[in-house]
Amino acid sequence: MLRSLEIRDILIIDRLELGFQPGLNVLTGETGAGKSILLDALGFVLGWRGRAELVRRGAAQGEVVAEFDLPHGHPAFAVLDEAGLDAEDGTLIMRRINTVEGRKTAWVNDRRVSGQVLRELSDTLVELHGQHDDKGLLNPRGHRTMLDGFAGLDTALAETRAAWRQVAAARKALDTAEAALAEIRTEEEFLRHAVAELDGLDPQPGEEADLDSKRRLMQAADKVREDIAKAIQALGGDGAEGRMGDAQRWLEDASDATEGALGPALDALSRAQVELGEAQSGVAAVMDQLSFNPAELEMVEERLFAIRGLARKHNVLPDELGNFAADLRAKLGALDAGAGHLDVLKAALNEAQITYDTAADALGLARAEAAERLDTQMAGELAPLKMERAVFATEITEGAAGPEGRDEVAFTVATNPGAPAGALNKIASGGELSRFLLALKVCLTREARGLTMIFDEIDRGVGGATADAVGRRLAALADEGQVLVVTHSPQVAAQGAHHWRVAKRVENDQTLSEVLPLAADERTDEIARMLSGDTITTEARAAARALLNG
Template sequence: MLRSLDIRDVLIIDRLSLTLGPGLNVLTGETGAGKSILLDALGFVLGWRGRAELVRAGADQGEVVAVFDLPAGHLGYAILAEAGIAAEEGEVILRRVNGADGRKTAWINDRRVSGEVLRDLSDTLIELHGQHDDRGLLNPRGHRALLDAFAAVDPGPVRSAWRARTQARGALSEARSALDRAQVEEDFLRHAVAELDKLNPLPGEEATLDARRRLMQGAERIRADIARAHGALSEGAETQMRDALRWLEGASDKAEGRLDAAMAALNRALIELGEATGGVEEALRGLDFNPAELEALEERLFAIRALARKHNILPDDLGFFAEAARGRLAAIDGGAAGLAKLEKAVTEADAAYAREAAALTLARRAAAGRLDAAMAAELAPLKMERAVFATEIATGEAGPEGADAVTFTVATNPGAPAGALNKIASGGELSRFLLALKVCLMGDSPGMTMIFDEIDRGVGGATADAVGRRLKALAERAQVLVVTHSPQVAAKGAHHWQVSKRVEAGTTLSSVATLSAGDRVEEIARMLAGDRVTDAAREAARALLG
């Protein structure tokens, strides 16, 4: 609930501190005394859009501080946590400053915040009801949520079914698009795969073929040199070395060992010469080729390079490209079966959503009948027994909250056409409709403060008394702040403040005073009698206060 409101240098308020209590809080005063300024100041600290400039003339800045008590589990804690604001359970302090230059700055628990965070938090703290209640009950966009709250229904299953339906439709749409794209290139893919399958290039083959080609192209010149070397080794060097070894062996007996080392070296040389000769012979055999072989090799090498250029890839990547192309062809070939499976999933998701939405519609229609009956019971004491309130449920656009369009309508007189609340009802009727609707829709709203701004305008006597009783009943479940000109409503308050204005040094200032029991008699008597308060008015005031 709203515990206190401190205002400094806002419009015609210089200094004002207001401490509110639980139950029904009443603000009264002459027209123009500044009651609406209090609501403007509260709306300012809550981040609501209102007057552009609030700074009192001559002041450097205007400031408003609001302190709220929040019970455990209040929705406001989640918003504070999301904004990264630490909040001790039980108290939240909002502060907002409006500089003379128009700049606005806000804090929550001394943490700088944006106006958006203030507005999000305010939705969990305050409900404002009045003839311009476009934030609440008069806004048709919120009627479905209000009906759901009254019915205590859970749209969760419908939201889940909607998500599943959306995902299934998205998967089908994506698959269709992919298949359409694939089918556009189907002829190209089939031709490319056929070419690649026929050629069957292997990783690294292009480099191997290129090296073999270069070797074959220079083979004649290389082979001639290698053949001459082979002749020199096999016919000249080896024969001479063997002759020398034979001669040395013949003389070794008489050399007394002087030739042993030389003969050993020649034996080793003959072994090395034999290995060299074998290597040269192996090279010669490797250089033997058929000219037709070179032609076939070049044909394959050029075919691999041409395909690589055609597909703008490296030759070694041709195999991967072929595999990917086969995969796309397989997707095309199996696309019809895949689409049929996805279409079945969409059909099932549509049916599941339709079932959940239909069940929610039935629950809403049942709740609509109960709400209409409850409204009829509430309107009678408010002297509107001939008015008809109806909750209309029409088929709307399907969405995560179902497929129902919910609108609260009224017909103020028998036979008159029904229409939207704010277009059919007069000022006084509208106030009573809103109050009755709020009484019927009042649920478990821990920590919520409801503000009614002159909701009793245009009514008096027994009707005003009925309005007061219903406000008092609401205040038994939540804190209620009402700005009123009705003595019958004011008499029902648990806490009463009088707003007045005065002129000091040529400046108009507004102030708020807490009324004692005796002061309340005088204030309600003034509301009954006007400028001249009589004893009869005082007696009537005492009777109202009971």
């Protein structure tokens, strides 16, 4: 419930403090006195979109503070908890400042918050019906959302949205796979030829370098063999091996005479002979390698050139041909397995579609049941508003499938039996429209807890007994909570439990707005003014007292 509203330097209000009460609170005053400014100020602190320039002329900044009492379990507690805010004692104080430069700053219970937090809180605190129906009751695009809120279909909507996301994901996966498969199919001839060519050659990592080294060795083999043969001869029996053997025999013959002095030399000579033998073996092995068939050089060159040719053809390094071949095989494998994979994805899409259809059908059925309840409740609301012959109907038609089902919802009315039904704003007159919207607002918010309902000139276009019926319905509605009404109707004003008059005054050449709470006798004069104009007659006062006494 809105407990108080404090406004400083907003438009034509310099300073204003209002204390609201449970029940029906009415605000009256002449046109232009500033009644709508109060709603602008309240909308500002609640984070609603409104006028761009709010700061009173000559002031540095404007400020609005609204205090709400929250009963236990009020939906605002969930918003506060999500934002990390505290309101354990049930008091919620919202404060917002607007500087003359346009900067806006907001606090909730002395903690800085964003405008988004204000708007989320306002959805749980206040329901406004303004002169232009800014909540969209007249906009058919919002009727489905209103019906869903009336029916409490949050769970069913969540299930349908989740199923829709699964359908979208499954369809995207199938489309992606089909596109990829189609792209691979355009390369099928190339893939099969390239894989066969690469598999036939089977190049190995490092093979190109080995073949190149072997080729160069073979090409230089004739000259190399001649030099190695000379080396073999120099190391053999006619060369180093024979001379070392002679030296060893001569030294051994002289060893006894030298009493062992030649021992170390003989040992070194023995080791040298071992090393010489290893050198001979290594040279002989290389000599054997250089003994090849001339055709072998041709084979080496042919394979080397084939590897290099394929590398150039596919624009890769020779050592990368193996990995390149593996990539091509993977694409070819995907192509060969593509049909089976598509079948799996099609089955997944079909399953997701069945799940969505089931959820959308259940949601549609719940909407149809809710539409009947809403139509019944609307009939009950219209009768006390002098519209017992009018017919309100919630029409549900099948539309395009989407995340919130396949239903299109529109609220239609027929003002008289047998008259064609149509959209609210096209069929109903001004007074009828006001009463339709009042009834609809009451029905749609019937289950809302702790909601302050605000009606801005809901009585426009009606008078006499009809205005009295509107006032009595607002009073009955206020018995269950708090209702604020801005009105020009004396019949509606008379039903108020609390009454404020909005007036203008001129001070220092500035026009300012003030709001005054009215005592019993002051209420009589205000309602008499609303009946007769600026000159209040005795008859007007009598009529005002009659209205106040019911």
